[in-house]
Amino acid sequence: MAILQLSDVHKTYPLGKTEVHAVRGVSLEIQKGDFVSIAGPSGSGKSTILNLIGCIDRPSGGSVRLGGVDTAKLSDRELTRLRHRVLGFIFQSFNLIPVLDVYENVEFPLLLGREVPKPAERRERVGRLIREVGLETWTRHKANELSGGQRQRVAIARALVTRPEVVLADEPTANLDSATGESILALMQAMNREFGTTFVFSTHDARIVDLADHVVRLKDGRIAEEFRRGGAA
Amino acid sequence: MILLRLAFRNMREHRAKTLIVGVLVTLGAFTLTAGNSFLDSLRAGQRRTFVESFTGDLIVRAESDEAYSLTVSPARSPAPELPGFPEVRERAEALDGVAAVLPLVNSMATLSAGETAAGFSMLWGVDFAEYRAMFPESLELVEGDWPAEPGAWILVSEATRREAEAEAEVPVRVGDRLLVTGMGEGGTKIREVTLAGVFRFRRGNNLLDRISLTDPGTVRSLAGLTLARREAASSESSETGADAAVAAPAVTDEDALFSGFSIAAAETSAGPADFDSILGDTSARARYSAVDSDAWNFLLIRLADGRDAGRAAEELGAAIGAGTSGLVVSDWSWGAGVQADLSRYLRLAFNGIVLIVVAVAAIIIMNTLVISITERIPEIGTMRAIGAGRAFVRRMILTETLMVSLAFGALGVLAGCVAVGILGRAGISSSNEILATLFGGEVFRPAVSAAAVAGALAAMAMVGVLSCLYPVSVALRITPVRALQKA
Numbered sequence: 135m136a137i138l139q140l141s142d143v144h145k146t147y148p149l150g151k152t153e154v155h156a157v158r159g160v161s162l163e164i165q166k167g168d169f170v171s172i173a174g175p176s177g178s179g180k181s182t183i184l185n186l187i188g189c190i191d192r193p194s195g196g197s198v199r200l201g202g203v204d205t206a207k208l209s210d211r212e213l214t215r216l217r218h219r220v221l222g223f224i225f226q227s228f229n230l231i232p233v234l235d236v237y238e239n240v241e242f243p244l245l246l247g248r249e250v251p252k253p254a255e256r257r258e259r260v261g262r263l264i265r266e267v268g269l270e271t272w273t274r275h276k277a278n279e280l281s282g283g284q285r286q287r288v289a290i291a292r293a294l295v296t297r298p299e300v301v302l303a304d305e306p307t308a309n310l311d312s313a314t315g316e317s318i319l320a321l322m323q324a325m326n327r328e329f330g331t332t333f334v335f336s337t338h339d340a341r342i343v344d345l346a347d348h349v350v351r352l353k354d355g356r357i358a359e360e361f362r363r364g365g366a367a
Numbered sequence: 368m369i370l371l372r373l374a375f376r377n378m379r380e381h382r383a384k385t386l387i388v389g390v391l392v393t394l395g396a397f398t399l400t401a402g403n404s405f406l407d408s409l410r411a412g413q414r415r416t417f418v419e420s421f422t423g424d425l426i427v428r429a430e431s432d433e434a435y436s437l438t439v440s441p442a443r444s445p446a447p448e449l450p451g452f453p454e455v456r457e458r459a460e461a462l463d464g465v466a467a468v469l470p471l472v473n474s475m476a477t478l479s480a481g482e483t484a485a486g487f488s489m490l491w492g493v494d495f496a497e498y499r500a501m502f503p504e505s506l507e508l509v510e511g512d513w514p515a516e517p518g519a520w521i522l523v524s525e526a527t528r529r530e531a532e533a534e535a536e537v538p539v540r541v542g543d544r545l546l547v548t549g550m551g552e553g554g555t556k557i558r559e560v561t562l563a564g565v566f567r568f569r570r571g572n573n574l575l576d577r578i579s580l581t582d583p584g585t586v587r588s589l590a591g592l593t594l595a596r597r598e599a600a601s602s603e604s605s606e607t608g609a610d611a612a613v614a615a616p617a618v619t620d621e622d623a624l625f626s627g628f629s630i631a632a633a634e635t636s637a638g639p640a641d642f643d644s645i646l647g648d649t650s651a652r653a654r655y656s657a658v659d660s661d662a663w664n665f666l667l668i669r670l671a672d673g674r675d676a677g678r679a680a681e682e683l684g685a686a687i688g689a690g691t692s693g694l695v696v697s698d699w700s701w702g703a704g705v706q707a708d709l710s711r712y713l714r715l716a717f718n719g720i721v722l723i724v725v726a727v728a729a730i731i732i733m734n735t736l737v738i739s740i741t742e743r744i745p746e747i748g749t750m751r752a753i754g755a756g757r758a759f760v761r762r763m764i765l766t767e768t769l770m771v772s773l774a775f776g777a778l779g780v781l782a783g784c785v786a787v788g789i790l791g792r793a794g795i796s797s798s799n800e801i802l803a804t805l806f807g808g809e810v811f812r813p814a815v816s817a818a819a820v821a822g823a824l825a826a827m828a829m830v831g832v833l834s835c836l837y838p839v840s841v842a843l844r845i846t847p848v849r850a851l852q853k854a
Contacts, residue, residue, distance in 0.1 A: 190752050190847035211756060218754025229749040233376035245369045246754045292753070 137201055137299055137332055138164035138187055144195035145182050145355075156182040158355040159196070164348065166299065169326045170334040171346030178352040180336035181304055187334060188221055188302045189213045201299065218247055222293030224303035224322075224335070228285040230277035230292075237273040240264060240291045247296070263291035266328075267321060283314035287321065294325060301325075303335035307342060319345055374767040378774075384739045388768075389775035391728040395830065396779025396823045397786070398724070402717050403819035404787045410710045411814075412806045414699055416570040420505035421578075422702030423469065423667035424676045425683060427455055430693050437473065437665055437702040439489045439574045445590060446473055446664035450693045455666055458686045464674035469493060469501040470663040472583050474590040476549040478527065481535035488527055488579045490547065492586030495520075501669055504569060511541035511564025519585050521545060521560040526576040528565050541565065547581070549589030556589050574706065584658045592662035667702075725826065729834040736768065736838035744845055752847040764839050765832065772831030773824065780823050784815045791815075 145157040157179045164170055172180050185191035186198050189205050198205045201220055208216065222243075223229075230239045241260045244251055251259070264270055267287035277285055286306060293301045303322065307315030319342055326333050335342075343349055351359035378385045418424055421438060428437075433444035449455060452470065459468050472492040491498075495513050514520040523531070532539050539545070543562045548555060560581060568575055587593070670679055676698055683689070684696045700707035740747070747760055794810040802811075 185848050188752070214751070214754060214756045217752065223749075223752050225749070227745075229745060229752075231373075231746055231749065233373060233380050238372070242369070242750075243753050246750075246756075246759060296754070 136163040137166045138162070138334070139199040140183070140186070140196065141199070142196035143183075143186060143193045143198060145179075145186060145191070146194045156355055157186070157193070160352075160355070160357055161196075162350060162357065162360070164300075164332060164334060166332055167326070167330050168332050168334070168348045169323060169346050170332070170348040170350065171343045172334065172336045172350045172352060173338060173340075173343045174336075174352035174358070175338055178338075179355040180338070180352055182355075183352070184302050184304050184334065184336050187300075188223060189217050215248075218243065218296065220299050222296065222298040222301040222331075224286070224289045224293050224301060224306045226305040226308045228277070228282070228289050228309075230285055230288055232277055235274045235276050236264065236269055236280070236288050239277070239288050240295050243292060243296045259295055260291075263295055266325070267291045281314075282310050283318065286310060286314075286318050290318070290321060290325065294329065294331065297329070298331065300332045300334060303333065305336050305338070307337065307339065312341075315339070315342070370763055370766045371770070373763055374770045377767050378771060381739055381742075384735050385771055387735045388732050388771050389778075391732055392772050392775040392827050392830065393779040393782065395721075395725055395728055396776040396827050397783045398721060398779075399823035399826055400780045400783025400815070400819050401786050402721065403714075403822055404783065404816040405790075405813045406710065406714045406717060407816035407819055408787075408791075408811070408813035409713070409806070412811060413703070413707065413710050417699045417703045417707070418669075420502050420568060420570055421575065422699040423467075423501060424670040424674075424699060425668040425680055426697045426699070426702050427459065427666040427668070427683070427687065428664065428695050428697060428701075430695050436704045437471070438704055438706070439487075439577045445475075448592060449663050449666060451687075452661050452663050452666070455687050455694065459666055459668055459683060462668075462679065462683055462686065464671045464679060465668055466671045467497075467501045467669040469497050469667040469669075470583075471665045471667055472586045472590065472592065472663050473665070474549050474586045476547040476589055478521075478523070478531055478579065479535065479546045479548070480531045480539045480543065481537055486530050486534070486577075488523070488547075488577050490521075490549075490579050490581050490586045490589070492581050492583035494583065495580070498580065501667060506566040506568050506571075508564045508566050511562070514563045514582070518582065519558060519560040520563040520582050521547070521585070522564040522566055522580040523562065524571065524576040524579070525565055525567050526573065527579060547585065547589065549586075556591075558585050558588055560585055572706075583660075583663075587658035587660075587662050592659050594657045594659050725830055729830050732768075732830065732834040733837055736764070736835055737841055740764070740838050740842045740845075747842055747845050748847045751845070757843050760842050761839050764835055764842055768831040768835040768838075769828060772827045776824050776827030779827070780820050783823065784820070787813050787815050 140160055140162040143157055143160045144155070146153045146155050148154075160179070160183060162183075172183055174180050182191070186193050187200070189198075189200065189208075192206065200216065203216070205213065205216070217223075231242060234242060237260060240263055241256055244256050244259070250256075261270075264273055267290055269284060269287055269291070272280060272284060277288070280288065286309075289306075290301075293303075301322075306322070307318055310318060322333055322335070323345060325331060335346075337343060347363045349359070349361055349363075350357060426437060427449065429447040429449050431444075431447045433447075435444045435446040437446070456468060456470065459465060470493070474490050474492075475487055476490050477486065478488045499513065508522075509525060511522070513522075528539050531545070539562065541562050541564060544559050545562055546557055546559055548557045550556075566580075568578075668679075668683070670676060680696045680698060687694050687696070689696050700711075750760065750763075751757075791812045791814050794812050795806070796810045797806065
């Protein structure tokens with residue numbers, strides 16, 4: 135079942151008097167539970183595709199359907215709700231909220247929705263995820279007291295705490311050394327298997343691409359190659 | 368809860384911003400608390416001065432298009448007569464919480480001990496016993512005593528006596544006969560009064576010292592409040608024509624009264640032999656120039672302690688039909704006239720200056736917040752990306768600003784309270800009479816005013832909210848994607 139569908143998606147940005155075509159007619163389907171790598175060199179449109187899937191940017195043409203819903207027709211408020219309910223985000227620069235500690239950062243998305251879980255449930259969900267990412271001894275530390283790998287683990291826990299259907303990760307290992315990067319990817323894979331959460335991550339690191347079961351290679355804003363491991367594209 | 372936590376942590380995290388905004392808010396709250404407490408205390412002191420010594424809590428007076436006054440105001444018109452006085456007094460006395468009432472009739476007059484006049488004095492015609500019951504602490508007699516018998520008496524202030532002595536170049540002593548000259552409706556009138564005493568107002572000033580206390584009859588006579596005037600007024604309302612004019616001549620002083628008699632007419636109606644008897648018969652003159660003992664200009668009312676003057680004024684107004692009966696119920700500030708305006712103008716000037724300073728401070732706060740928001744674009748963008756709506760961002764910034772405003776506002780208020788408390792303990796003394804009237808005594812002890820505290824906190828909260836409107840709009844324009852690009 136396709137949880138994500140991109141149909142002939144275009145994205146252009148104004149740059150002075152000219153326009154930059156970041157994405158040129160991308161069509162793509164992602165199934166529930168996929169572990170997807172969007173690969174390509176810098177400027178190939180990876181982050182733009184991820185932003186469009188994540189409803190934090192709107193396409194200039196074509197459509198992005200998330201869970202069957204055409205995101206182009208949604209208002210800002212509806213997109214915000216959709217992001218909160220369906221998506222989790224892991225950013226290249228971790229993007230933790232600096233004034234909150236590990237526990238509070240993970241808990242934060244739970245406090246944003248219309249229906250905030252009860253404190254006991256929040257404690258259980260947050261505590262479990264912090265244990266899953268191996269940070270149970272760091273719960274009261276702030277982001278600036280953590281290493282890059284630890285921060286990204288917090289970001290993974292935060293992305294999963296609302297039990298989203300899709301987690302989007304924009305070059306999640308770009309700011310990490312290779313060993314830490316691999317451990318983060320292993321963690322994401324474990325979460326993908328344990329929770330059945332769809333993971334879509336962008337990367338230009340060939341070693342990381344090898345871990346994905348669905349690979350989309352971009353070049354100059356177009357899909358240059360797409361394949362599934364163990365199956366045809 | 369998360370908003371408060373974020374707000375508190377951001378206050379600590381962004382210390383420079385918090386400090387800039389905090390210092391401005393603290394100074395604003397301090398100035399407003401101390402300044403308005405000071406002004407409230409001045410107003411309270413002034414109110415005490417006038418209520419306890421000059422005006423009472425409430426003043427019943429007649430409606431008029433002309434400006435007139437209770438206390439000293441030379442440029443104003445004579446006070447109009449209070450309509451339906453006996454009933455007004457009865458209803459005022461029946462009101463709950465009325466401690467004393469004082470009917471009063473007033474008139475501007477010049478006072479002279481010899482041939483030369485000694486300047487203006489505001490004559491207050493009162494029943495001396497009622498005056499003392501109404502204002503037991505208002506003055507101290509430095510010479511003489513309260514009149515024990517009916518008659519034409521006057522008590523003057525030390526300042527007034529000094530002026531009379533200087534002008535007349537003769538000493539003025541208790542028991543001396545003084546001349547008071549008034550300009551009433553019927554022209555200039557002169558009356559002789561006996562100086563019963565010389566007093567000193569406990570909270571007077573050079574304007575209030577011009578008030579002299581006399582018997583009501585003298586003032587009525589000078590002001591032309593005679594029976595003839597009343598009869599004329601009642602005749603005008605019931606009949607017209609020559610009969611009414613004869614029955615009640617409009618003019619009331621002696622010369623004018625005599626001018627109404629025609630010698631030619633007398634000659635035709637009576638023979639020359641009757642001439643002496645006509646001129647010798649002064650009964651009509653006496654009747655028409657007799658003062659009207661029910662004629663008063665004001666009814667001053669003292670309320671019992673704790674009685675709310677505003678509510679009492681409403682109740683009294685309803686009881687006497689104020690607004691429809693030609694009567695008005697005013698508070699002490701009307702009676703104090705231009706002197707009450709002084710504290711009002713002081714407050715206006717102070718708050719005007721504060722408003723300008725606050726506007727400048729709000730602009731500085733706004734710029735500081737905009738810089739802070741710009742620094743936090745990635746943080747706000749992240750929040751938006753992971754599900755925080757615009758409303759959340761708006762509330763977050765508002766909470767942060769309000770928290771800073773109220774926390775530092777409270778600090779400023781506290782500092783203001785301490786400053787006022789220290790001043791209140793030390794006291795500010797002044798030998799200046801105007802200041803003494805404002806202070807409500809020789810030593811001014813300002814006290815913290817609840818209204819000033821509430822006003823300062825409200826003003827700082829308002830400054831916080833207003834100054835974050837633009838920064839909030841900047842924050843709401845931040846799209847998640849732009850924010851993430853900046854991360």
